Amino acid sequence: MTRYFFKRLLSGIFTIWITTIAVTLLIHLVPGDPVQIMYAQSQSTTPEQLEQIRRNLGLDRPIYEQYIMYMGRILQGDFGTTIRGNQPVLDLLLVRLPNTLLLTTASLVVTIVVGVTAGFFAAYKRDTWIDSTLMTAAILGISVPSFWLGLMLMYIFSMQLGWLPVSGTSLRNLILPAITLGLANAASVSRLTRSSMIDVLTQDYMRTARAKGLKEGTVLSRHALRNGLVNVVNMLGLQFTYMMGGAIVVENVFAWNGIGRLAIQSIFQRDYPTIQGFILIFATVVVVVSMVLDLLYVWIDPRITYK
Amino acid sequence: MANLKPAMVADQSLEAITPPSRAQRLGQFLQALLRSPGAKVGAVILLLLFAVAIFAPAIAPFEPSQMNVGPALSPPSAEHWFGTDNFGRDLFSRVVYGSRLTLMIGLVAVGISMTVGVVVGLVAGYTEGWLGNILMRAMDVLFSFTETLIALATVAVLGPSLRNAVIAVGISSIPYYARITYGAVLVEKNKEYFRAAKTLGARHGRLIFRHLFPNILSPIIVVATVGVSVAVLSASALSFLGLGAQPPSPEWGAILAAGRDYFRRAPWITTFPGLAIAVSVLGFNLLGDGLRAALDPQQRQS
Numbered sequence: 001m002t003r004y005f006f007k008r009l010l011s012g013i014f015t016i017w018i019t020t021i022a023v024t025l026l027i028h029l030v031p032g033d034p035v036q037i038m039y040a041q042s043q044s045t046t047p048e049q050l051e052q053i054r055r056n057l058g059l060d061r062p063i064y065e066q067y068i069m070y071m072g073r074i075l076q077g078d079f080g081t082t083i084r085g086n087q088p089v090l091d092l093l094l095v096r097l098p099n100t101l102l103l104t105t106a107s108l109v110v111t112i113v114v115g116v117t118a119g120f121f122a123a124y125k126r127d128t129w130i131d132s133t134l135m136t137a138a139i140l141g142i143s144v145p146s147f148w149l150g151l152m153l154m155y156i157f158s159m160q161l162g163w164l165p166v167s168g169t170s171l172r173n174l175i176l177p178a179i180t181l182g183l184a185n186a187a188s189v190s191r192l193t194r195s196s197m198i199d200v201l202t203q204d205y206m207r208t209a210r211a212k213g214l215k216e217g218t219v220l221s222r223h224a225l226r227n228g229l230v231n232v233v234n235m236l237g238l239q240f241t242y243m244m245g246g247a248i249v250v251e252n253v254f255a256w257n258g259i260g261r262l263a264i265q266s267i268f269q270r271d272y273p274t275i276q277g278f279i280l281i282f283a284t285v286v287v288v289v290s291m292v293l294d295l296l297y298v299w300i301d302p303r304i305t306y307k
Numbered sequence: 308m309a310n311l312k313p314a315m316v317a318d319q320s321l322e323a324i325t326p327p328s329r330a331q332r333l334g335q336f337l338q339a340l341l342r343s344p345g346a347k348v349g350a351v352i353l354l355l356l357f358a359v360a361i362f363a364p365a366i367a368p369f370e371p372s373q374m375n376v377g378p379a380l381s382p383p384s385a386e387h388w389f390g391t392d393n394f395g396r397d398l399f400s401r402v403v404y405g406s407r408l409t410l411m412i413g414l415v416a417v418g419i420s421m422t423v424g425v426v427v428g429l430v431a432g433y434t435e436g437w438l439g440n441i442l443m444r445a446m447d448v449l450f451s452f453t454e455t456l457i458a459l460a461t462v463a464v465l466g467p468s469l470r471n472a473v474i475a476v477g478i479s480s481i482p483y484y485a486r487i488t489y490g491a492v493l494v495e496k497n498k499e500y501f502r503a504a505k506t507l508g509a510r511h512g513r514l515i516f517r518h519l520f521p522n523i524l525s526p527i528i529v530v531a532t533v534g535v536s537v538a539v540l541s542a543s544a545l546s547f548l549g550l551g552a553q554p555p556s557p558e559w560g561a562i563l564a565a566g567r568d569y570f571r572r573a574p575w576i577t578t579f580p581g582l583a584i585a586v587s588v589l590g591f592n593l594l595g596d597g598l599r600a601a602l603d604p605q606q607r608q609s
Contacts, residue, residue: 011447015448015451018448019452022460026460026463026464029464030465031465037466139345139589139592139593140589142592143536143588144585145544145547145560145581145585145588146544147547147560147563148563148577148581148582148585151567151570152578159570159571241451242453244453245454249455249547252547264549264550267459267462267467267550268467268549268550270463270466272463275460275463279456283452283456287451
């Protein structure tokens with residue numbers, strides 16, 4: 001376990017380290033002059049000012065020096081400042097990060113509740129109309145674009161019925177985006193749960209449990225669900241990663257003030273310091289959370305021992 | 308089997324066990340594929356989609372970007388099936404022409420990710436050793452970044468446009484295809500036929516293209532079919548965010564994004580392109596599921 005932990009930790013650190021290199025190179029891959037592109041949209045800047053900015057960003061130095069400078073600054077918590085407004089990038093991201101995490105966590109709950117329930121019943125009622133209805137719903141769910149689903153839910157529940165606010169960032173506002181993002185992933189989780197439950201339901205120990213005369217409810221909850229859920233927990237890390245990616249789109253549908261919304265704005269404005277900071281924070285969160293979830297999985301299932 | 312020398316098939320008793328011809332095998336495969344109702348529906352949807360894309364000028368009553376063909380923001384009617392947008396453009400015509408873009412986006416993006424991914428996976432799996440290790444480590448790192456982040460970073464570098472969105476979506480799925488290919492190559496390499504060919508002194512090129520490639524093709528085809536649906540969804544999301552196709556392009560995500568400003572007054576502008584995306588993606592998903600079942604020997608037996 002300890003060995004597995006350190007191996008996992010090392011590969012996480014490796015990924016984040018590669019991200020820092022990628023993020024430094026990013027600005028050099030931009031076709032044309034990044035400084036000019038960054039400032040093209042804002043005020044008319046004189047060539048001297050552009051030179052000054054280039055120097056401030058360190059873009060006039062060799063790449064390896066830039067990388068060392070960038071690493072040095074990041075380790076001190078300095079992610080640079082935004083192109084417009086000169087605000088510290090890290091502060092902007094950290095203010096919005098909890099909103100994104102709140103959205104992804106709430107969506108994950110929706111995904112698990114809806115996805116696991118649907119997958120479980122489809123497997124239990126295998127080859128009946130319940131199964132085919134649920135699995136038809138699942139493949140429809142996989143095919144619907146999340147941004148469209150979000151807009152349609154907004155139209156029905158906010159505009160027509162007036163039950164929920166259209167957009168914003170409060171707890172009442174969380175409901176629609178969380179359902180949108182959650183349902184989008186629930187579809188694939190239900191398919192995975194179904195196939196894993198079908199495996200479990202045909203095991204010998206299920207027959208044994210029934211032969212012992214246990215009640216059907218006990219057989220299902222103690223024997224089937226527990227074993228079937230191990231696989232579901234195993235996918236949690238991957239699901240969270242998908243959620244983080246999906247959140248970028250859904251945040252923009254509902255004007256939810258998370259890092260995804262900031263990212264899209266900064267790509268529009270060609271605000272490279274913010275884009276760099278976003279990529280770094282996003283990758284770090286994904287790496288850390290999936291590591292924690294993977295460790296949780298090893299801890300939950302005693303059959304798994306990593307050597 | 309056509310290239311077997313006459314001497315080898317001269318023995319009449321061999322005829323009984325002659326494997327089915329290519330055409331026969333294709334027939335069997337199609338039968339297995341179309342046995343599932345889902346695959347049938349998927350195939351019909353995709354045939355319709357291709358037909359609409361090819362015959363767009365004949366199907367669409369108006370030019371996709373022609374303004375004021377009707378009153379602006381008018382709801383669906385007999386004359387304008389999907390209604391009109393804020394410029395008085397016929398939405399039905401725009402959605403019909405948009406199918407061309409959607410198919411192009413899906414196929415080109417999958418083409419990029421599949422070509423690069425399969426080459427990386429083949430090279431890594433065939434050579435193993437340090438080169439394979441480095442390649443697959445790189446794919447692991449890319450994989451953990453998630454497709455969305457890779458696509459966003461690519462657009463951030465190249466700038467927003469439909470072309471760049473397609474490239475971004477293509478790049479973002481490379482690790483996926485590389486992993487599938489790599490896994491399949493490792494399995495095939497240890498099979499007897501491959502070892503035999505190797506022992507007989509077959510060259511690298513022959514080993515790879517004649518022996519490995521045909522045998523890893525079926526999982527890749529399945530992944531690519533579903534991959535088109537993923538690519539269409541990602542690219543339309545980029546366009547919806549304003550990072551892909553730009554107005555006045557009739558790309559479905561872009562129409563949807565432009566319609567958001569009139570969402571309250573004219574919800575049909577966002578409804579129909581979204582439905583079109585969902586139905587097309589459903590077609591690829593259903594066919595992909597059917598292919599998986601038909602190509603999976605375990606499921607075929609049952």
